Amino acid sequence: xxxxxxxxKIVNDELTELMGSTNARITFSSKIPTVIMMCGLQGAxxxxxxxxxxxxxxxxxxxxxLAACDVYRPAAIQQLQIVGEQAGVPVxxxxxGDPVEIARKAVLHARDYGNDILILDTAxxxxxxxxxxxxxxxxxxxxxxxEILLVIDAMTGQDAVNVAKSFDETLxxxxxxxxxxxxxxxxxxxxxxxxxxxxxxxxxxxxxKLDNLEPFYPDRMASRIxxxxxxxxxxxxxxxxxxEQKAMEMAKKLKEQNFDMNDxxxxxxxxxxxxxxxxxxxxxxxxxKISEEETAAGEAQLKKTEAIINSMTKRERERPAIINPxxxxxxxxxxxxxxxxxxxxxxxxxxxxxxxxxxGSSKFRRAAKRGRLF
Numbered sequence: 001x002x003x004x005x006x007x008x009k010i011v012n013d014e015l016t017e018l019m020g021s022t023n024a025r026i027t028f029s030s031k032i033p034t035v036i037m038m039c040g041l042q043g044a045x046x047x048x049x050x051x052x053x054x055x056x057x058x059x060x061x062x063x064x065x066l067a068a069c070d071v072y073r074p075a076a077i078q079q080l081q082i083v084g085e086q087a088g089v090p091v092x093x094x095x096x097g098d099p100v101e102i103a104r105k106a107v108l109h110a111r112d113y114g115n116d117i118l119i120l121d122t123a124x125x126x127x128x129x130x131x132x133x134x135x136x137x138x139x140x141x142x143x144x145x146x147e148i149l150l151v152i153d154a155m156t157g158q159d160a161v162n163v164a165k166s167f168d169e170t171l172x173x174x175x176x177x178x179x180x181x182x183x184x185x186x187x188x189x190x191x192x193x194x195x196x197x198x199x200x201x202x203x204x205x206x207x208x209k210l211d212n213l214e215p216f217y218p219d220r221m222a223s224r225i226x227x228x229x230x231x232x233x234x235x236x237x238x239x240x241x242x243x244e245q246k247a248m249e250m251a252k253k254l255k256e257q258n259f260d261m262n263d264x265x266x267x268x269x270x271x272x273x274x275x276x277x278x279x280x281x282x283x284x285x286x287x288x289k290i291s292e293e294e295t296a297a298g299e300a301q302l303k304k305t306e307a308i309i310n311s312m313t314k315r316e317r318e319r320p321a322i323i324n325p326x327x328x329x330x331x332x333x334x335x336x337x338x339x340x341x342x343x344x345x346x347x348x349x350x351x352x353x354x355x356x357x358x359x360g361s362s363k364f365r366r367a368a369k370r371g372r373l374f
Contacts, residue, residue: 018191019218024175024200027146033065033110033118035143039136039171040151041163042124045179047076049151049205050121051083052213053177056203057117058089065115067106068093069139070123080121087210090115099123100138107143120145128163133170140171147174149202152193154181161192168197178216179205207275261317261349265309268302307335308345320346 028034036053040046047070054064066084068091070076077093084091092106103120110118122139125132140148150173152160160178167173176193181204194201201216250267253259274280276299309317311334316323323331328342335342 013222015191015222016219019194019216019221020200021218023215023217024202025215026202027174029146032114032116033107034116034147035107035118035120035145036147036149037120037122037136037139037143037145038149038151038177039122039167039173040124041128041153042073042126044124044151044153045205046124046151047079047121048083048208048210049177049179049203049213050080050119051087051089052205052210053149053203054084054089054117054119055087055210056213058087062117063115064089064117064119065106065110065113066091067102067118067120069099069102069106069120071096071099071102072123076121076123083210099135100142103139103143128166136171148172149174150176152176152178154178154204158192161196164193164197164199168199173197173199175200175202177201177203177205177213181206212275257353259353261309261312261320262314264349265306265317268306272302304335304337304341305345308332308337308342311335320349 026034026036038046038050038053050066054066057064066080066089068077068080070080077095081091081093092102092109094102094105099122106118106120109115120139120143122136123132148171150164150167152164154160156163164173164176176197176199178193178201201218204214204216204221206212206214246266250259250263253263271280308331311331312323316327316331323342323346325339328339332339332342
C-alpha cells in the first residue's frame with residue numbers, strides 16, 4: 001500500500017468503527033407479535049417509513065401489521081392506510097381514540113390474526129414537548145416493544161443530533177432510521193447520531209418509493225463517505241430487481257446479435273427500478289468526482305431516450321434501419337424532442353450493435369483469450 005492508501009484505509013476503518021462496525025439487526029420476540037414502536041418529529045417521514053419497514057419484512061416472508069396510533073395530525077390515519085395498501089400490509093385503526101388503548105388492542109389483534117410483526121405509527125410534533133414524550137412513555141409501558149426506532153431526517157444536520165439525544169434520554173431508543181440519506185454528502189448525520197446516542201442506525205431511507213429502504217452497513221457507508229463507492233449494495237439491488245430468466249434471455253440475444261430497441265428500453269426500465277441515476281452512481285467508486293449537474297444531465301438524457309423509444313412503433317424498435325426522415329419527424333414530435341435527438345440515438349444504437357457484432361466474432365474471442373485485445 002502507498003502512504004495515501006494507508007491513510008485512506010485507517011480513516012475508513014475509523015469511520016466504520018464510529019458508525020458501529022457491524023450491521024445491527026432487529027430484535028425479534030420469541031412470541032408473536034414482535035412490536036416495533038416508531039417515533040420521531042413531524043416531517044421526518046415516519047408514517048411512510050412505517051410502510052417501508054412493513055414492506056421490507058413482508059418481502060422477507062413475515063406477516064406485518066401496521067397500527068395507527070397518531071390520532072392528532074389531520075389525515076394521519078388515512079395516510080397510513082394509503083401507504084399500507086401500497087405496501088400490501090393491513091392497517092389496524094380505531095379512529096380518534098386513546099393512542100395507548102389503540103396500541104394495546106393492536107397487539108391483541110396481531111396475536112389473534114397471526115401477524116408476527118406489529119409496527120406502531122405514533123404521533124409526532126413539530127418540536128419536542130413534554131406532552132408528546134409522556135404519551136410515548138405510556139405506550140412503551142403498555143405494550144413493552146422489542147424495538148423503539150427513531151426516524152430522523154438526515155438533512156436537518158445538527159437538529160438531527162439534538163432530536164436523537166432527546167428521544168433517547170426519554171425513551172431509551174434501540175436504534176434509528178435515517179431518512180433522505182445521500183451516501184457521501186450527508187454521511188455526517190450518520191456519524192453524529194451514532195456518536196451521541198451510542199445506539200445503532202438500523203435502516204436508511206434512500207428515496208421516496210416504498211422499496212427505498214436499506215439495512216445500514218457501517219463499512220459500506222464509510223466507503224461512500226470516502227468516495228470509494230458501495231459495490232455490495234449495488235449488486236444486491238441488481239439481484240433484487242433483475243429477473244434471472246430474462247437476464248439469461250438477454251444474454252442469449254446479445255450473443256446472437258438480436259438485441260433491438262425493445263431490449264434497450266427493457267434494460268433502461270430495470271435500471272430505473274434500482275433507484276434514480278444519482279442513487280445508482282453514488283454506489284460506484286469515484287462517484288464523488290461526478291457533479292450534480294452531470295448527474296442531472298444524465299437523468300434528463302435517459303428520460304429523453306425513453307420517450308423517443310416509446311414513440312416508435314413495435315416494428316421500428318425491432319428494425320431501426322427502416323426509420324426514414326418522415327418517421328424521424330413523427331417520432332420527434334411524439335416524444336417532444338428534436339429530429340437531431342432521434343438521429344443521435346439511432347447512431348449510438350448502431351455503434352452499439354457494431355460493438356456487439358465485433359465482440360461476438362471468433363477473432364475477438366480468440367484475442368480475448370490470449371490477452372491481445374490492445
